Amino acid sequence: MEPLTFGMTFPFSNHNYQLRFWMAAGGVDPDEDVRLVVLPPPYMVESLANRHVDGFCVGAPWNSVAVDLGIGHILHFGCDILARTSEKVLAVRGPWAQENPDRLQRLLRALRRAADFIEHPASRSEVAALLAGSNRIAVAKEMIRGTLEGDLKISADGTRRTAPRYFEIGDARGARPAPRQAAWIYAQMVRWGQAPLSPELLMAARSVYRPDLYDAAIGECAVSPSELPGDGIGAFTGPSFNPVDISHYLSAWMQVPRTRPRLVTD
DSSP, X not given: OOBOEEEESOTTSHHHHHHHHHHHHTTOOTTTTSEEEEOOGGGHHHHHHTTSOSEEOOOTTHHHHHHHTTSOOOOOOHHHHBSSOOOSXXXXXXXXXXXXXXXXXXXXXXXXXXXXXXXXXXXXXXXXXXXXXXXXTOSOHHHHHHHHHTEEEOSTTOOEEEOTTSOOOSSHHHHSOOHHHHHHHHHHHHHTTSSOOOHHHHHHHHHHSOHHHHHHHHOOOOOOGGGSOTTSSOBSSSSOXXXXXXXXXXXXXXXSOOOOOXXXXX
16 A cells, blocks of 8 residues: 655755644654655646645645645645744845845845735735736736635635734744744754754754844844744644754654554555
8 A cells, every 4th residue: 555645845845844743743754654755836736636646735825726626625724733934035145145234134125015015905916916927826816815814715615714824924923034943944854864963053053044134124123922922933732942952842752652653545
């Protein structure tokens, strides 16, 4: 019997780590009990339709496309697995940032203004129509607007679900770099054998996320503690995450009993 196959976007992507986190929490070993394959996001739906994969973890709107075609069902939103995690980022080389501080600040301010425009309710129809174009995402603008509003059809029978924090981009919660996010990603790399556990590597990962550069361009805009999960990550299960001591976090996962059910297809 063949194991179930799941698509994800890249071995070092948050989609891979969210999928693995969800599976492992249910006692499924993502390296032994199932098959994980890398697929470009636009090919996910076609692969599901052709039964090359049995499911996938991908960014919107490809989840909605599968539902709209009647071949998919959205089991969970990403924010169900992790209340807060980084997705797309603006990244530049360190030397470039040092040599071009004014240009970097202008770039960050432009990005912030664009993000604020996208997140404003009055702009969503325009943004959805723009992104729906054939030279961009090329899907129905209604799906894109649903993504922007966190209001998605999750099943072919028309069932919908709304999550206010499904898509965060413009405010400090969604835009300001948080070093703990880098620490969480690095912890997943260690957990799944992609990197060794090292204080130096943890420090290097945290140093990549630069809230100081963001605040210098935008103005300090720290998020209120009431707007964040207690540990800044908000996983749906498991121990609280400590971004400066990930060894205890990883050790706690190693102590979680697992039933190791085998997933197979007929």
